[in-house]
Amino acid sequence: MVFETFFLFFFHLIVLLRLEKGIQTKLQVNLLYKNSQEEHIHNHYIIYYSMKMNIKPLLLLSAVIACFSIKAAEMEKPFWSINPEGGITWTNDGHVHADHVEMAGKKMAVVLHYGINGTGRFTCERHLVFPMLRTIPNDTHGSFIRYINWDPLESVLIGQSRLIDRKEQVESISLNGLMTVQSKWGNIGVRRTLSPSTTLPALVEQYELTNLSDRPVTISIEPTEHRLTSDAKKGVDGTYVVESRLYDTGTFQLKPKESKIFSAVISARREREQSLLCNVTAEIAARKELVARWQENLILESPDKVLDRMFAFSKIRACESIYETKNGPMHGPGGERYYAAIWANDQAEYANPFFPFIGDPYANASAMNSWNMFAAWMNDEWKAIPSSIIAEGTDYWNGAGDRGDAAMIAYGASRYALARGNRQEAQHLWPLIQWTLEYCHRQLNEAGVVCSDKDELEGRFPSGNANLCTSSLYYDALLSAAYLARDLKQPSSVVKSYEKQARELRAAMDKFFHAEVEGFDTYRYYEGNNVLRSWICIPLTVGIFERAKGTIDALYSPRLWTKDGMLTQAGSETFWDRSTLYALRGALMAGDTERTLGFLQYYSNTRLLGNHVPYAIEAWPEGNQRHLSAESALYARIITEGLFGIRPTGLHSFTVSPRLPKDWPEMSLKHIRICGDDFDLRVYRNKNQQVRVQLIKERKIIKEAGCPASFR
Numbered sequence: 001m002v003f004e005t006f007f008l009f010f011f012h013l014i015v016l017l018r019l020e021k022g023i024q025t026k027l028q029v030n031l032l033y034k035n036s037q038e039e040h041i042h043n044h045y046i047i048y049y050s051m052k053m054n055i056k057p058l059l060l061l062s063a064v065i066a067c068f069s070i071k072a073a074e075m076e077k078p079f080w081s082i083n084p085e086g087g088i089t090w091t092n093d094g095h096v097h098a099d100h101v102e103m104a105g106k107k108m109a110v111v112l113h114y115g116i117n118g119t120g121r122f123t124c125e126r127h128l129v130f131p132m133l134r135t136i137p138n139d140t141h142g143s144f145i146r147y148i149n150w151d152p153l154e155s156v157l158i159g160q161s162r163l164i165d166r167k168e169q170v171e172s173i174s175l176n177g178l179m180t181v182q183s184k185w186g187n188i189g190v191r192r193t194l195s196p197s198t199t200l201p202a203l204v205e206q207y208e209l210t211n212l213s214d215r216p217v218t219i220s221i222e223p224t225e226h227r228l229t230s231d232a233k234k235g236v237d238g239t240y241v242v243e244s245r246l247y248d249t250g251t252f253q254l255k256p257k258e259s260k261i262f263s264a265v266i267s268a269r270r271e272r273e274q275s276l277l278c279n280v281t282a283e284i285a286a287r288k289e290l291v292a293r294w295q296e297n298l299i300l301e302s303p304d305k306v307l308d309r310m311f312a313f314s315k316i317r318a319c320e321s322i323y324e325t326k327n328g329p330m331h332g333p334g335g336e337r338y339y340a341a342i343w344a345n346d347q348a349e350y351a352n353p354f355f356p357f358i359g360d361p362y363a364n365a366s367a368m369n370s371w372n373m374f375a376a377w378m379n380d381e382w383k384a385i386p387s388s389i390i391a392e393g394t395d396y397w398n399g400a401g402d403r404g405d406a407a408m409i410a411y412g413a414s415r416y417a418l419a420r421g422n423r424q425e426a427q428h429l430w431p432l433i434q435w436t437l438e439y440c441h442r443q444l445n446e447a448g449v450v451c452s453d454k455d456e457l458e459g460r461f462p463s464g465n466a467n468l469c470t471s472s473l474y475y476d477a478l479l480s481a482a483y484l485a486r487d488l489k490q491p492s493s494v495v496k497s498y499e500k501q502a503r504e505l506r507a508a509m510d511k512f513f514h515a516e517v518e519g520f521d522t523y524r525y526y527e528g529n530n531v532l533r534s535w536i537c538i539p540l541t542v543g544i545f546e547r548a549k550g551t552i553d554a555l556y557s558p559r560l561w562t563k564d565g566m567l568t569q570a571g572s573e574t575f576w577d578r579s580t581l582y583a584l585r586g587a588l589m590a591g592d593t594e595r596t597l598g599f600l601q602y603y604s605n606t607r608l609l610g611n612h613v614p615y616a617i618e619a620w621p622e623g624n625q626r627h628l629s630a631e632s633a634l635y636a637r638i639i640t641e642g643l644f645g646i647r648p649t650g651l652h653s654f655t656v657s658p659r660l661p662k663d664w665p666e667m668s669l670k671h672i673r674i675c676g677d678d679f680d681l682r683v684y685r686n687k688n689q690q691v692r693v694q695l696i697k698e699r700k701i702i703k704e705a706g707c708p709a710s711f712r
Contacts, residue, residue: 078609082309086295087176088614092116092169098123099612101175102317102334102627105287106324107132107201108268111336111627112179112194121168122181124194125149130201130268131323131332131339132392134236140390140397143339144235144268146242150226152207152264155246157220158188175614177291177316178284187213195287199324202267202276204283209262211254221249221262229271239271247280294319298358299670300639303663310604310614311639314632315358317615318351321629322366327373327393329366335618335626341390341397342370344405345456348412349473350578350630356419357640359673367416368425374409375432382442385409387458401453404470406443408456410436411473414480418648421676426488426651433481440474441501448508450474455535457576460622461569464526468513469538471505476542478502480648487651509539510546518559518570521550532559532570534579540586541641548590555583556599564620565603576619581634588642593659600638644669644681645708652676657708658683660691683707 079097083089090097098115111127126148133144156163166185174180178195189210197204211217226244248262263280300311322331325340332339333346342348352367373393377385386396387405414433417426443451449471455463463469482498515524518532525533536551554560559570565580567573580603587596608614616631640646644667645657652675660667666684680696695703695711703711 078605079611080609080613082305082609083174085174085176086309086312087174088309088313088608089172089174091172092120094120097611100624100627101179101614102321103178103196104321104323104334104629105196105198105200106322106329107199108196108203109321109334109339110194110196110203114173114179116170119167120170122170122173122183122192124151126203126266127336128203128242128266128268129334129336129339130240132201132325133240133268133270134340134391136234136236138236138391138395140341140388141337142236142391144230144240145336146228146268148242148244148266150244150264150266152205152224152246152262153190155222155224155249156207156209157222158185159218163188163190177320178287184212187211187217188219193284195284196320197278197283198286198290200267200276200278200283201269202265202278202283204278204280205264205266206280206284207262207264208259209254210259211256214256216256217254218251219254219260220251221246221260223249232271237270240268241271242266242268243275247278290320291316294358294360297360297671297673298636298640300667301670302667303665304601306601306604306608307639310608311636313608313614314616314635317627317629317632318354318636319358319360319363322362325392328369329362330369330393331363331366331629333618333628333630335623335628337623337626338628340392341388342373343388344374344385344403344408344412345387346628346630348374348405349408349456350412351633352412353415353419354633354637354640356416356421356674357636357646357672359671359678364420368428371409371413371416371429371432375435378432378435382439384439385436400458402443403454403456403458404450404452404467404473406436406439407450407452407470407473407477410440410477410481414477414484415648417484418480418651419674421648421651421674423488423651426484430484430488433477433484437474437477437481437498440470440477447512448504449512457568460574461533461572462526462529464528466512467526467535468509468523469525469535471509471513472538472542472544475502475505475509475544478505479542483649484651506544509544514547517554520554520557522547522554523551532557534560534566534568534576534583537579537583537586540590541582543589543647545590548592552587552590552592552595555587556595561599563606574619574621577616577631578618578634581616581631581638585634585638585642588638588659589645589657591659593661596642597661640669640672643667644683646672646674646681648675649710650675650712653710653712655708655710656681656683656693658691658693660685 080088080090096118100111100113102111109129112124114124117123128146130144135142135144154164163185168183168185170183172182181192183190189212191208193206195204224246228242230240232239244266246264252260265278267276294315295312300308302308321334322329323340330340330342331347331351347370355363355367373389374385384402385405386398387403388397390397410433413429417429440450445451445466449466451466452470455467455469478498478501482495485494513523517524523536532554537555560567565575566583567575584600612625615627616635617625618628643659648654660683668682670680672679682694686692691707693707693709694701
């Protein structure tokens, strides 16, 4: 039925597209699906398609009927559901399913490739990454990686027989910054908990065995150790050793309902170093405490519990992927490829401006460390700052040339300084901000927009000599620099100069990039571009709304929007979540609240509760939809900058332009840690249906205003 419906729909679209140009028609498709936490149909996936055509009413009606014949019952049921403990749970219903998820600590990361196989057994291959054990060549991808398929339950005997010879019945798998698996092996219950150590190069696992019978059971856990060594010629520090070890082994008598806990640790070290000893109970407690601390700040409370939980999860992934390198903390994307390194887009542009909002000291320290690393490459010859600092800060990568990296750095550093609200840090960052702005100014072409060799996709798709993204970031950086210069008591001429440059750039951007592309009044991404590109959303995220309607219509049209998110380029099959996340943020900022809420809800349900969870992903087909860390920061910014419209305008001032959906009576962000403060924002409708915002500190309303509002 689904195939027939979509065939009919697209058949009619093909017919319609072949008709002559005429009036503009908008087709709306509502794909309803059941929210896993509610008994009623809750969310909507809305597709808008705008095109010029001369159309007969019956043909249009036929296409619309085909669209609306898609029923809620035909949508794929979510694998996962929200649980009361702050996580998500997959309750096994007998389906074979596999997925992968990344977790990280200061000294290691792990991608768990897990699932339930055809026999009903839980499977898990551990892809372990040790970023500070460097391999040769010591380049971007030079982290020591090993795939381990060890199952500690192989060492467990029940009486005289092995536990794994029994049939396993997996009951549930849960995620909340660590993984918990509950299953039964006959009369033995098993609870697995897998977590990265917060501070050690180790994956820790805890196994709780419970006697479910009404008789005593003898359980034996055999001592087990494995040791693997690497080729000394392939390691910067010679041979690396991977050790797997069981703790709390022995033979035990379990009474009915009684439990026994044992542990497993997989760690890595240099050969000259001593073997790692680990208190697994303490390590798991530390991980839970760290996750809880992230969740105590920047709390979203809205009528949509999926958005709330997805936002909470985004904080975990955004903040966990920071590695304690020999040159200080370095936030890294992850994905089994990108560690102990920083990029001008992932860190400077995406993640660093978000970190002050959550107030995590280690995340803020990593941001400052990245700014220092980029600043070390400032020069009097005005050569481009490298795109990436790699190998624990000892080398660089600049293989794509100038990607507009100076604009990314200027944008991120100025926004970070404003949001952080720390005058000393802002003064420290000011030379870097000035240098990168001046570099961009020197790259202006005759049309007044910024030239660069590539954009952040590094040539995967064409970007011309001057692209829309780079100029947009530079424009926003000029505005932020003007705000910052004012608070840093810079000469008024500096403030006026940046403001003047921003005005001139905005006008030049509209003249140079504005175009009708595929029938939409929007932007060409570069000179000569005549196919829709997802990065046309960038101006919306920096407050340029002149072409908002046509741009948003284009973004949400079937030419760009798919069930997986937004295509990078119309007509391709490639999607990168980062452009989807930027588009959702920008559309909300532009006031397209109701339509965008539907897309945001669809996206959040898919990423949090679908078949690949629980974070925003990088791309497809490239990278197998890796859970890169900075994409989760971009998701969080949909809420902070899009839904709530928070924009720092000084070290201790900000504006709020919230977009409260019409069916929401109120929404709140609690414990926001920007501008050197800790406060809540509550947005609600009063009895006259006017949207109001309250600034709350220590449960007291400090200020209330209409929207948009300014706070200081």
